[in-house]
Each structure stands twice: as C-alpha cells, then as structure tokens.
Amino acid sequence: MAAKGDGPNKRPSITDQEALHFHSRGRPGKLEITPTKPMATQRDLSLAYSPGVAVPVKAIAADPSTVYDYTARGNMVAVITNGTAILGLGNLGALAAKPVMEGKAVLFKRFADVDSIDLEVETEDPEAFINAVRYLGPSFGGINLEDIKAPECFLIEERLRELMDIPVFHDDQHGTAIIAAAGMINAIHLTGRDIKTTRLVCNGAGAAGIACLDLIKAIGFEPRNVILCDTKGVVYRGRHEGMNQWKSAHAVDTPLRTLAEAMVGADIFFGLSAKGALTPEMVKTMAPNPVIFAMANPDPEITPEDAQKARDDVIIATGRSDYPNQVNNVLGFPYIFRGALDVRAKTINMEMKIAATRALAELAREDVPDEVASAYRGARPRFGRDYIIPVPFDPRLIHVVPIAVAKAAMESGVAQRPIVDLEAYKAQLSARRDPIAGVMQRIIDRVRRTPRRVVFTEGEEEQVIRAAYSFVNQGLGSAILVGREDRVNAVAQAAGLDLADKGIEIHNARLSHRNARYAGLLYDKLQRRGYLLRDCQRLINSDRNYFAAAMVAEGDADAMVTGVTRNFSIALEEVRRVIDDRPGHRVAGVSIIVVHGRPILVADTAITEMPDAQDLAEIAIEAAGVARRLGYEPRVALLAFSNFGHPVGDRAKQVQEAVRILDSRRVDFEYDGEMGADVALNRGLMAAYPFCRLTDTANVLVMPAYHAAAISTRMVQELGGATVLGPLIVGLEKSVQIVSLAAKDADIVNMAALASFNIGG
Numbered sequence: 001m002a003a004k005g006d007g008p009n010k011r012p013s014i015t016d017q018e019a020l021h022f023h024s025r026g027r028p029g030k031l032e033i034t035p036t037k038p039m040a041t042q043r044d045l046s047l048a049y050s051p052g053v054a055v056p057v058k059a060i061a062a063d064p065s066t067v068y069d070y071t072a073r074g075n076m077v078a079v080i081t082n083g084t085a086i087l088g089l090g091n092l093g094a095l096a097a098k099p100v101m102e103g104k105a106v107l108f109k110r111f112a113d114v115d116s117i118d119l120e121v122e123t124e125d126p127e128a129f130i131n132a133v134r135y136l137g138p139s140f141g142g143i144n145l146e147d148i149k150a151p152e153c154f155l156i157e158e159r160l161r162e163l164m165d166i167p168v169f170h171d172d173q174h175g176t177a178i179i180a181a182a183g184m185i186n187a188i189h190l191t192g193r194d195i196k197t198t199r200l201v202c203n204g205a206g207a208a209g210i211a212c213l214d215l216i217k218a219i220g221f222e223p224r225n226v227i228l229c230d231t232k233g234v235v236y237r238g239r240h241e242g243m244n245q246w247k248s249a250h251a252v253d254t255p256l257r258t259l260a261e262a263m264v265g266a267d268i269f270f271g272l273s274a275k276g277a278l279t280p281e282m283v284k285t286m287a288p289n290p291v292i293f294a295m296a297n298p299d300p301e302i303t304p305e306d307a308q309k310a311r312d313d314v315i316i317a318t319g320r321s322d323y324p325n326q327v328n329n330v331l332g333f334p335y336i337f338r339g340a341l342d343v344r345a346k347t348i349n350m351e352m353k354i355a356a357t358r359a360l361a362e363l364a365r366e367d368v369p370d371e372v373a374s375a376y377r378g379a380r381p382r383f384g385r386d387y388i389i390p391v392p393f394d395p396r397l398i399h400v401v402p403i404a405v406a407k408a409a410m411e412s413g414v415a416q417r418p419i420v421d422l423e424a425y426k427a428q429l430s431a432r433r434d435p436i437a438g439v440m441q442r443i444i445d446r447v448r449r450t451p452r453r454v455v456f457t458e459g460e461e462e463q464v465i466r467a468a469y470s471f472v473n474q475g476l477g478s479a480i481l482v483g484r485e486d487r488v489n490a491v492a493q494a495a496g497l498d499l500a501d502k503g504i505e506i507h508n509a510r511l512s513h514r515n516a517r518y519a520g521l522l523y524d525k526l527q528r529r530g531y532l533l534r535d536c537q538r539l540i541n542s543d544r545n546y547f548a549a550a551m552v553a554e555g556d557a558d559a560m561v562t563g564v565t566r567n568f569s570i571a572l573e574e575v576r577r578v579i580d581d582r583p584g585h586r587v588a589g590v591s592i593i594v595v596h597g598r599p600i601l602v603a604d605t606a607i608t609e610m611p612d613a614q615d616l617a618e619i620a621i622e623a624a625g626v627a628r629r630l631g632y633e634p635r636v637a638l639l640a641f642s643n644f645g646h647p648v649g650d651r652a653k654q655v656q657e658a659v660r661i662l663d664s665r666r667v668d669f670e671y672d673g674e675m676g677a678d679v680a681l682n683r684g685l686m687a688a689y690p691f692c693r694l695t696d697t698a699n700v701l702v703m704p705a706y707h708a709a710a711i712s713t714r715m716v717q718e719l720g721g722a723t724v725l726g727p728l729i730v731g732l733e734k735s736v737q738i739v740s741l742a743a744k745d746a747d748i749v750n751m752a753a754l755a756s757f758n759i760g761g
C-alpha cells in the first residue's frame with residue numbers, strides 16, 4: 001500500500017502503519033454520535049425522554065409524515081453491507097467491512113451533511129439479508145447498500161426497492177456508474193469521439209460493471225459497441241459458464257473470447273474487476289487516444305505509470321485519491337442522497353442518476369476555485385486529460401449535484417416534498433458544507449441589491465484577481481484592481497479570466513492621474529506627524545494600501561479589501577493613516593465564530609490590547625451594532641474568568657465597571673457580566689444566576705482583553721472544529737476589510753461582500 005512522491009499530481013506517501021494508527025488513535029474508529037438537543041438539566045431530560053417524548057410519539061402514530069418533523073429520520077441514511085465484496089478485496093466478511101462502512105458514513109457527513117450509521121449484517125443468504133434490512137425502514141430516510149457481491153446484490157436491491165418506501169441505492173452499482181459515466185462523457189468530448197460509434201470494453205461483470213453498462217447505454221452507447229468480460233473472458237451470446245441473467249442482458253454476438261482479444265481497437269476500458277487485470281500489452285493494442293478507467297480499489301487494473309509507459313496518448317483514471325482523475329463513488333452517494341432526502345424522494349430512479357451524471361460532467365468543465373487547487377497541491381486543475389472529473393474536495397459539488405438530483409426527482413414524479421425556491425435551496429445546501437455560507441447568504445443578498453465599487457488592493461496576486469472576477473461575476477458589485485496593468489493582465493490571462501469583459505478597472509498607483517490629489521489628502525493628515533509632502537507622494541506612488549485607502553477616502557471607490565501580502569496589523573496601521581475613525585465610534589475587530597450552525601460574535605479580536613472599562617463598553621456597543629446589521633438581536637456577555645463578582649480580580653472589576661457604563665448609557669440591547677464563557681453559552685449554567693439579565697444564551701462575547709479574544713477564537717477553530725470569519729474591522733469612517741495572509745479567492749470574495757455591506761462603517 002505504500003506510495004511515494006510529492007508535488008502536483010504525485011502520490012502522497014501512506015504506509016500501512018500510518019493507516020492503522022489513523023484508525024486506532026484516540027477513540028477507535030471514525031465516527032461517534034452527537035446529540036442535537038441540550039441534555040443538561042432535569043427539564044431537558046423531561047422533554048427529550050419521559051414524559052415529553054410521549055407527545056411526538058402520539059403525533060407520529062396519528063400522522064406518520066410528522067416523523068420527519070420530530071425525529072432525525074429525514075436526514076439519516078444506513079450504510080449496510082454483508083462484506084461479500086469489500087472494495088476489490090473480495091469476500092472478507094461483515095466484520096472486516098466495518099472500516100469501509102464507517103468511512104462511507106463519515107463521507108456522507110463530511111461532504112453532504114447527511115447523518116449516517118454503518119450496519120454490518122452477518123449473512124450471505126440474500127433472503128436473510130433482505131429481511132434484516134426491510135424491517136429497518138422506519139429508522140431511516142434512505143438505505144445505501146455497499147460492497148455486496150454480484151449477483152446477490154441485484155436481487156437484494158430489487159427486492160428492497162419493492163418492499164421499502166424510501167430510496168434504496170446500491171452504491172457500488174449506481175454511485176460508481178454515475179461517476180464513471182460522467183468522466184467518460186468528458187473523455188469522449190476531449191478525444192473528439194462520437195458516443196454512437198465509441199467502442200468500450202468493461203472488465204468485471206459484478207455490481208459495478210453491470211450498472212455502468214446499464215447507465216452508459218441509457219445515455220447513448222450502442223449495445224453492439226460494448227463488450228463485457230469477467231473471470232471467464234468475454235460475455236458472449238450463447239456462453240453458459242459463470243453466467244447469470246444480468247450478464248446475459250449485456251452479452252453480444254461476437255467471436256471474441258478473451259479480454260486481450262476484446263481490447264484490440266477498443267476506445268475505452270472500464271476496469272471494475274481486480275488489481276492487475278489489464279496488461280501494458282493490451283493497452284498497446286487499443287485505438288488512438290485510448291481512455292482507461294482502472295477503477296478497482298485499492299489497487300487498479302493497471303497503474304497510471306504502466307499505462308502511460310505503454311501509451312503516451314492515454315487518458316487514465318483510477319478509483320484512488322492519490323492520482324489525478326479519481327473516478328470514485330464518493331463523488332456521488334453523498335450528494336445523490338442529499339438531493340433525494342431533501343425532496344423526500346420515494347426512490348432514486350434513472351432520471352435522477354442521469355441528472356447527477358450530467359451535472360458532474362459539466363462541473364468539470366468550469367473554472368475551479370482555490371479550494372480545489374489546494375486539494376491538487378497547488379497545481380490548479382483545468383479541464384483536460386488530467387482533470388476530467390471534479391475532485392471530492394470541490395466545494396461546488398454540494399450545491400450542484402443535489403439540485404440536479406432534486407429537480408429530476410420532481411420532474412419524474414417521485415418527489416413527495418417538492419422544492420419551489422431552488423435559489424433558496426442552493427443557499428441552504430452551501431451552508432451545509434460551509435457554516436459561514438449561511439451567515440454570508442443574507443449579506444450577499446443585500447449586497448446584490450445595492451452593488452458597490454470595491455477596490456482590491458493587491459491586484460497582481462492571482463487569488464485576488466480571481467476574487468475580483470468572481471465578485472463581479474456573482475453580481476455583487478464592480479471591482480477595481482490596483483497593480484501594474486501588464487502584470488495584472490498577464491496573471492489574469494494565465495488564469496483564463498477576461499477582466500475587460502467584466503468591466504474590471506486596473507489602476508497603477510505609480511502612473512495614476514489621481515496621485516497628486518491622493519498625496520494632498522495624505523499630507524493633510526500626516527503633516528503634523530513628521531511627514532513631508534514628498535513622503536506622502538512616495539507612499540501613494542509605491543504603497544498600494546495608501547493608494548487604495550485614499551481612493552476610498554476620496555469617494556473613488558466605496559470599499560477596500562487588502563491583506564494577502566501584508567500582516568494584518570501593518571495593513572491596518574497604513575489604512576488608519578488615511579481613513580479616520582467614524583465620529584462617535586470605536587475601531588474594533590469582530591470575529592464571527594460558527595459552530596454547529598450557531599454564529600457567535602467575538603470582540604475585540606484585533607485592536608485594543610488591554611481595554612479599560614470605557615473601552616470594553618464601547619467595544620460592546622460596536623459588536624452589538626454588527627450583530628444587528630447581520631440580522632441578529634444582540635445578547636452581549638461581557639466575559640471574565642469570574643461570574644458576577646466571584647472570584648475577585650482586577651480584570652473582572654474592569655468588566656463590572658463596563659457593565660455600569662453601559663447601564664448609564666442606557667443602550668438598547670441586552671447585556672450583562674461579568675461572566676465566564678461557559679455561563680454565557682450554556683443555558684443550564686446561566687440558570688444558576690437567575691438575576692442574569694440575558695434572556696437566552698449570549699450571541700455576542702466581549703472579551704476582557706485582546707489576548708483572550710485572539711487565543712480563544714484560534715483555539716476553537718483548531719480544536720473545536722469552529723469556522724471563523726474575520727476579524728472584521730468596525731468603526732472606521734470608510735469600509736475596509738483585511739483578509740488573512742492565507743486567504744483564498746472565496747475568502748476574499750466574502751470579505752469584499754462584507755466591506756460592501758459596510759460592516760466596517
């Protein structure tokens with residue numbers, strides 16, 4: 001299993017020992033169950049369990065459809081196997097299948113927020129297996145059958161589909177077929193073939209092989225051009241040995257008898273059989289520009305190295321994540337079930353499978369975001385021989401494939417709960433994958449309605465150019481890039497982006513006719529701080545932060561985004577030399593932390609190192625203002641290490657004083673303190689202080705000092721799986737946001753949207 005290499009498209013090294021350690025470290029295995037409701041108090045217990053639980057029981061008994069309102073059924077899929085065809089390792093039994101099934105369950109969650117549990121059923125008797133599964137229907141919204149060998153898998157799936165009123169989907173059949181067909185559509189396109197005349201050989205006549213042939217024929221392959229092989233060779237009409245009805249359906253009239261004979265002149269090879277089944281000699285006999293999908297796991301029918309050694313014109317895909325072109329059902333099952341569950345589809349039919357296939361094929365042809373480039377270890381993939389199918393880490397999959405599947409379910413009449421507003425559905429889907437997306441969506445909607453001019457300061461950086469392009473392309477506003485025109489255009493061109501087409505302006509700070517005006521503005525501000533006019537001219541000419549900030553200060557742009565080439569504090573210092581604080585406001589940093597879909601604002605995460613009581617009160621007011629602008633009614637907790645006077649400490653006294661200042665200022669939002677973070681965020685603990693003025697857990701946390709704020713936000717990000725947006729700068733007269741040095745194009749777009757939303761104003 002060891003693999004070697006580094007750099008783009010090279011195989012990372014994984015040893016057997018690392019794989020075992022990965023599975024055994026910490027809590028053994030890969031998944032655990034987390035409750036979605038609080039279980040802290042006696043009252044919680046009474047609601048969740050007896051007596052409260054009796055109420056939904058009766059409601060469901062009276063109206064079964066309410067099970068989706070009161071239980072987790074609607075988002076719960078069972079991954080079920082008997083372990084008779086574990087990957088390409090063969091029949092190793094139900095117990096040995098558990099790591100793969102746990103893996104499928106976590107992929108469901110990771111990629112599509114579908115909850116899932118693995119069930120390993122110890123029987124090879126199809127009837128016993130069917131009975132074990134059929135009665136589990138009430139527990140689940142869908143059944144994902146996995147690694148059950150052919151031909152029993154066909155019988156089992158067919159019977160369960162008849163018996164159960166929820167989607168039953170054998171992933172190795174249909175998941176594999178969908179991904180393979182999507183990759184194949186693109187490979188055919190790239191090699192200029194016609195689907196009607198393309199010749200395909202499929203080695204492996206089991207679950208995956210048979211389903212692949214069913215699907216490719218449904219999308220246009222001529223049956224006479226498709227040859228199926230198994231351990232006995234070609235499946236020809238009239239063959240008796242090792243046959244079954246599913247193989248017979250794909251048998252052809254042919255004198256060919258062996259895989260080697262079938263491969264002569266073949267355009268495409270599908271390998272769904274076993275390691276090493278395809279030899280370099282066979283590859284040499286294929287048609288020009290041959291396409292090889294060696295999909296056996298974990299070891300393919302032929303390695304890409306051997307295939308490429310045999311033919312330099314080959315397009316090769318495998319089922320593995322450590323080579324380019326991973327044709328693996330992980331691209332399908334999470335998203336297909338997502339779409340099916342969301343419309344409460346009765347089944348997953350051919351129309352839904354074809355819709356998923358086409359959506360995946362089309363997505364691979366689009367420009368890819370930075371997140372995909374990182375998954376490819378920095379080498380941004382472009383549609384072509386080494387990128388015919390999206391990568392599993394593509395963040396667009398979650399809002400592309402489920403929508404296609406859901407629409408097809410609605411159009412083919414199997415959706416029990418059709419979705420009317422597909423745009424809103426798309427936003428919900430994005431939020432499942434990226435918690436910040438939910439918070440951002442309302443901002444994006446507002447920004448779209450009042451588009452602004454945003455200056456992207458570091459205009460020669462590729463991720464900034466991509467962000468500016470995407471900002472305009474999404475209809476969020478217009479973009480100005482600061483940089484040398486020839487450099488900006490060269491980077492844009494290499495990235496395949498036409499800036500002129502989007503009306504994106506480029507301003508070279510050194511050559512701009514506005515320089516004198518901007519230098520005058522800066523001189524007005526800095527002349528009594530030791531700066532000469534010529535110093536100001538030099539700063540405007542040579543430093544993009546000064547130039548862009550002056551542009552915003554002078555009203556030539558509405559907002560500014562910077563930060564990918566300079567440290568946060570340095571960039572902020574430069575901006576503040578040009579842009580004043582907003583009168584009556586305080587400049588502060590507010591971060592948005594999202595954990596389990598719950599957004600919490602934390603301040604001050606950027607500016608005042610050791611705030612006094614007055615500072616803390618002002619920070620609370622700014623942070624509450626941000627919460628309101630984001631659409632949340634603020635409940636502000638002023639934090640300390642103590643709770644309402646105990647234990648006593650100097651910092652705590654500052655916080656108590658800040659609360660008194662807020663009292664005297666009669667602010668119009670809920671606040672209280674001092675309290676610990678646990679009391680602020682846990683209703684049960686807060687209940688121990690019945691005089692606490694917050695009506696519910698806090699959604700704004702004011703930290704006693706910048707250190708505590710910065711340390712705790714980074715800790716929850718690293719240890720607690722939280723997503724953090726910001727710090728957002730608030731309290732400046734003009735809107736400026738500073739991204740982190742590692743910001744990707746999507747992060748920069750988010751910050752540009754926040755800057756346009758005037759979060760900083």
Ligand SMILES: NC(=O)C1=CN([C@@H]2O[C@H](COP(=O)(O)OP(=O)(O)OC[C@H]3O[C@@H](n4cnc5c(N)ncnc54)[C@H](OP(=O)(O)O)[C@@H]3O)[C@@H](O)[C@H]2O)C=CC1
Nearest residue numbers: 087088150205206207208230231272273296297319328329
């Ligand atoms: N990349 C992906 O996403 C996926 C890959 N796969 C891979 O496909 C393979 C088959 O899986 P699955 O269909 O579930 O398994 P099955 O047990 O249902 O079927 C296996 C099939 O492969 C055939 N076969 C086995 N060895 C050879 C060989 N050396 N030459 C020709 N045919 C052979 C068997 O032939 P016979 O009928 O004569 O016994 C049988 O038809 C596995 O390697 C699996 O990892 C499966 C699902 C998804």
Ligand SMILES: CC(=O)C(=O)O
Nearest residue numbers: 086087088172297329
């Ligand atoms: C990927 C997968 O499901 C298999 O190889 O069986």
Ligand SMILES: [Mg+2]
Nearest residue numbers: 087146147172
């Ligand atoms: Mg499988």
